[in-house]
Amino acid sequence: MSDTPQGPRLLPLLDALPPERRDAARNRVALLQAAERLVDHCGVEAVTMDAVAAEAGVGKGTVFRRFESREGLMAALLNHSETEWQAAVMSGPPPLGPGADPWERLITFGHSRLETVLHHADLIRAAGRAGSRSYAAYSFSVMHVRYLLHDLGVTGDLPLLAVALLAPLEAPILDQQVRIEGFDVERIHRGWVDLARRIVGR
Amino acid sequence: MSDTPQGPRLLPLLDALPPERRDAARNRVALLQAAERLVDHCGVEAVTMDAVAAEAGVGKGTVFRRFESREGLMAALLNHSETEWQAAVMSGPPPLGPGADPWERLITFGHSRLETVLHHADLIRAAGRAGSRSYAAYSFSVMHVRYLLHDLGVTGDLPLLAVALLAPLEAPILDQQVRIEGFDVERIHRGWVDLARRIVGR
DNA sequence: CAGCAAAACGGACCGTGGTCCGTTTTGATT
DNA sequence: AATCAAAACGGACCACGGTCCGTTTTGCTG
Structure with a gap:
């Protein structure tokens, strides 16, 4: 739930790539939490991209920008x-x-x-x-x-x-x-x- | 390409279930041929249910009735x-x-x-x-x-x-x-x- | 051949994954 | 504080898988 954008990095090793903007970071955790909530509330099937977006209170495009698919x-x-x-x-x-x-x-x-x-x-x-x-x-x-x-x-x-x-x-x-x-x-x-x-x- | 509706049956063993109607049989082979044509012509990706239906000259519903999904x-x-x-x-x-x-x-x-x-x-x-x-x-x-x-x-x-x-x-x-x-x-x-x-x- | 029930047909319709682009937010610079 | 370019946002839009139901075909039976 606290992953960096590049996935788990057990040795942080000071990333060279530019950091995430604050809104982006905020939305990432909001989305992950929303998704998690949906998963253990209604099952994996219910985790629809629209549903996650709605639950997190962001636009659908944002979900795709953060997680690709x-x-x-x-x-x-x-x-x-x-x-x-x-x-x-x-x-x-x-x-x-x-x-x-x-x-x-x-x-x-x-x-x-x-x-x-x-x-x-x-x-x-x-x-x-x-x-x-x-x-x-x-x-x-x-x-x-x-x-x-x-x-x-x-x-x-x-x-x-x-x-x-x-x-x-x-x-x-x-x-x-x-x-x-x-x-x-x-x-x-x-x-x-x-x-x-x-x-x-x- | 000549599979029976129940899949390959190496020993036919006289099926008990009612046979296929002629239009159904005709459409099955038409669909399989159309799909095959699409596959080795444009690749698997191009094999869209609508495309197969169109190529075979039947309705989309028919494709699903024959092959489920x-x-x-x-x-x-x-x-x-x-x-x-x-x-x-x-x-x-x-x-x-x-x-x-x-x-x-x-x-x-x-x-x-x-x-x-x-x-x-x-x-x-x-x-x-x-x-x-x-x-x-x-x-x-x-x-x-x-x-x-x-x-x-x-x-x-x-x-x-x-x-x-x-x-x-x-x-x-x-x-x-x-x-x-x-x-x-x-x-x-x-x-x-x-x-x-x-x-x-x- | 006429009539009929069962089965197959076809395409309008829906939900969901994925894209696009005009608008808004962010944070660095002066 | 004012400015500005880069980055993020959001939701309209599209394509495709899948369903539904009114219509047509099939092949039996008399």
């Missing part, structure tokens, strides 16, 4: 929770955060990601390409898993192996398995651990 | 090529079709799937949920891989392992890797073979 707005919304999660992974308590051994961290990571994705499934879907992919969550996760695999002494094309581990946790696949085929979440998690075991080579 | 129409379009591919896998020449040993079939399958998905990337994307998932391609692929894994003597939760093998070949992931991160297709394939090796345990 509906997907962009959804991505911004997603970013809020994603950033918290990211912080938990990078600097929270073990075994998700640093401190535990890499294998335990990996398993915990998988479980946590699974839950998070399922929890935000509809928001992720609404965010489309602007969401998990091309942005925060995705590249961060790849980086993190890649790092854990390295720590575990895995050899091979690490970026690709990381993606292989992450792909079955993507929203569309999970959606299909849980909502349509009715798989138990617990079973999916066990399956993922098995996959990790095979990839890591234990 | 734009995604449904795209899925129907996809189905054409998917069905051919499916046939090649099930009864074409080895090593993709039956005859080769399971490992070789699996590798060939991966390669073929990779190419196919990339080739139809935009159509798949336009088909959304109605496309690969919940339909022909997806469940067929899972089934096939599951079967090959079984043949290879792999033990464990086979449906889940099959999904793990298929997930990295899904369109959004491939799109990201190839179009955005600029990975070489050859590299992705090598990575997939490595993944298969680890899962199968060679």
